Amino acid sequence: MTNRPAGWYYYAMKDIKTILSERSVGSAVTAKGWARTKRDTKNATFVELYDGSCFTGLQCVFDAAASTEGTLAALSRTTTGAALAVTGTLVDSPAAGQPVELKATSLEVIGECPADSYPLQKKAHSLEFLREIAHLRPRTNTIGAAARMRDEMAYAVHTFFHDRGFRYVHTPVITASDCEGAGEMFQATTLDLDAIAKRGEAVDYSKDFFGKKAFLSVSGQLNVETYCMALGKVYTFGPTFRAENSNTTRHLAEFWMIEPELAFAELPDDMELAEEFVKHLLTWALERCGEDMAFFEKRVQPGIIEMLDSVRTKKFAHMSYTDAIAELEKRKEPFEFKPFWGCDLQTEHERYLSETVIGGPLIVTDYPKELKAFYMRLNDDGKTVRAMDVLVPRIGEIIGGSEREYRYDVLVENMKTKGLDPAAYWWYLDLRRFGSAPHAGFGLGFERLLRYVTGIENIRDVIPFPRAVKQADF
Numbered sequence: 196m197t198n199r200p201a202g203w204y205y206y207a208m209k210d211i212k213t214i215l216s217e218r219s220v221g222s223a224v225t226a227k228g229w230a231r232t233k234r235d236t237k238n239a240t241f242v243e244l245y246d247g248s249c250f251t252g253l254q255c256v257f258d259a260a261a262s263t264e265g266t267l268a269a270l271s272r273t274t275t276g277a278a279l280a281v282t283g284t285l286v287d288s289p290a291a292g293q294p295v296e297l298k299a300t301s302l303e304v305i306g307e308c309p310a311d312s313y314p315l316q317k318k319a320h321s322l323e324f325l326r327e328i329a330h331l332r333p334r335t336n337t338i339g340a341a342a343r344m345r346d347e348m349a350y351a352v353h354t355f356f357h358d359r360g361f362r363y364v365h366t367p368v369i370t371a372s373d374c375e376g377a378g379e380m381f382q383a384t385t386l387d388l389d390a391i392a393k394r395g396e397a398v399d400y401s402k403d404f405f406g407k408k409a410f411l412s413v414s415g416q417l418n419v420e421t422y423c424m425a426l427g428k429v430y431t432f433g434p435t436f437r438a439e440n441s442n443t444t445r446h447l448a449e450f451w452m453i454e455p456e457l458a459f460a461e462l463p464d465d466m467e468l469a470e471e472f473v474k475h476l477l478t479w480a481l482e483r484c485g486e487d488m489a490f491f492e493k494r495v496q497p498g499i500i501e502m503l504d505s506v507r508t509k510k511f512a513h514m515s516y517t518d519a520i521a522e523l524e525k526r527k528e529p530f531e532f533k534p535f536w537g538c539d540l541q542t543e544h545e546r547y548l549s550e551t552v553i554g555g556p557l558i559v560t561d562y563p564k565e566l567k568a569f570y571m572r573l574n575d576d577g578k579t580v581r582a583m584d585v586l587v588p589r590i591g592e593i594i595g596g597s598e599r600e601y602r603y604d605v606l607v608e609n610m611k612t613k614g615l616d617p618a619a620y621w622w623y624l625d626l627r628r629f630g631s632a633p634h635a636g637f638g639l640g641f642e643r644l645l646r647y648v649t650g651i652e653n654i655r656d657v658i659p660f661p662r663a664v665k666q667a668d669f
């Protein structure tokens with residue numbers, strides 16, 4: 196234990212964000228963080244200290260003539276990435292780019308960072324390379340900004356719902372409902388499958404941990420619906436698992452999803468909620484994350500600030516699936532995948548609709564029932580369901596939602612046509628037997644939202660530790 200005054204804790208120490216925003220010139224300051232850069236001039240050494248609290252670092256200036264032997268020795272051990280404690284006085288900065296700087300009087304090297312072996316040198320690294328050092332990449336500008344943005348957006352999600360009376364429900368990660376219809380599932384088992392195979396036996400799942408086959412959840416929706424039918428307005432926000440066997444910049448095997456569910460609501464209510472929600476998140480990013488957004492604008496996706504700003508003030512366009520197909524069929528240049536009524540919209544279709552036809556976010560509704568999950572409400576035409584997908588430029592689908600089928604008989608019929616066993620969903624069906632009511636909800640992929648807001652191209656760079664095909668390191 197280091198010596199510390201009574202009542203002093205690390206968390207009470209001012210971080211650089213606070214120091215820079217308070218600008219209390221003349222005050223004594225000790226700041227701890229990591230050296231981002233060190234630059235020597237004839238009379239002084241400049242160290243930019245970064246502690247992650249904000250994008251900007253604290254400029255620490257060591258006057259060569261006024262520095263003690265000890266400080267000079269510490270400076271010579273200071274390299275990019277070293278952990279430091281710097282003490283000094285906050286002064287107005289003569290240099291452009293920062294209002295205040297630290298006139299440093301002492302320096303302690305808490306942890307050295309050998310320049311010859313540290314993989315993060317000053318030069319810019321590719322995001323591909325950084326994925327191979329996922330334990331160090333949060334120290335870079337891009338991944339650091341993405342991490343702060345992720346935290347801000349999560350906070351904005353909770354704020355949005357809390358302010359509107361929604362309750363946060365924690366749905367389980369492990370589920371025994373085979374086939375929720377949303378994607379390929381990962382199995383969760385404690386059986387020693389190798390040993391069983393070696394013995395040449397068949398797997399007996401009654402001997403498995405749960406006494407039956409279990410999986411990681413592909414969606415919290417079915418569970419959250421039960422709480423919707425009790426608390427009215429609810430949402431879940433947690434990790435979701437899909438064994439997506441495709442290597443794309445928009446799919447992860449483990450991602451986070453936000454799923455609100457509204458009682459006594461129909462599709463138009465759901466669409467309104469989705470639009471208001473997306474706009475709230477964009478507004479939060481623009482108004483509260485200015486520094487990191489300025490970085491994304493400059494280095495990642497020029498024009499993103501203006502684009503997001505225009506989105507939050509315009510009404511989202513609406514289009515039925517049938518009209519969307521007609522729009523796609525009108526296009527002269529062929530798509531890679533030729534669109535037809537009944538086909539699932541591909542990303543190229545989704546992007547064309549939102550980027551070219553509309554020029555902004557677009558909500559497509561009423562998809563053919565064959566394309567969508569069993570729980571979506573059947574329209575009177577008997578062919579389409581009350582589904583809605585929110586499509587945005589650059590990304591394609593960001594939200595998928597629907598009004599739920601609340602009529603018992605129709606729901607059972609839907610299950611049967613999709614080859615599902617209604618008995619396995621007895622508890623879900625009970626919701627339609629006891630006080631059933633129209634309700635609706637949607638799922639927003641948190642990482643897709645982050646790609647949209649930050650302009651970062653690859654979904655693997657907006658989650659700390661991406662899990663995808665052949666990728667589960669760290």
Ligand code: ATP
Nearest residue numbers: 377439445446447450592593594595638639640643
């Ligand atoms: P897509 O067709 O783009 O794969 P989906 O139709 O399978 O998406 P839904 O089942 O509707 O998606 O899931 C709701 C939301 O979750 C999607 O709109 C998307 O934002 C997000 N999402 C779905 N799959 C993934 C994934 N593998 N990685 C990251 N986000 C995902």
Ligand code: MN
Nearest residue numbers: 377378437439
């Ligand atoms: Mn999918």
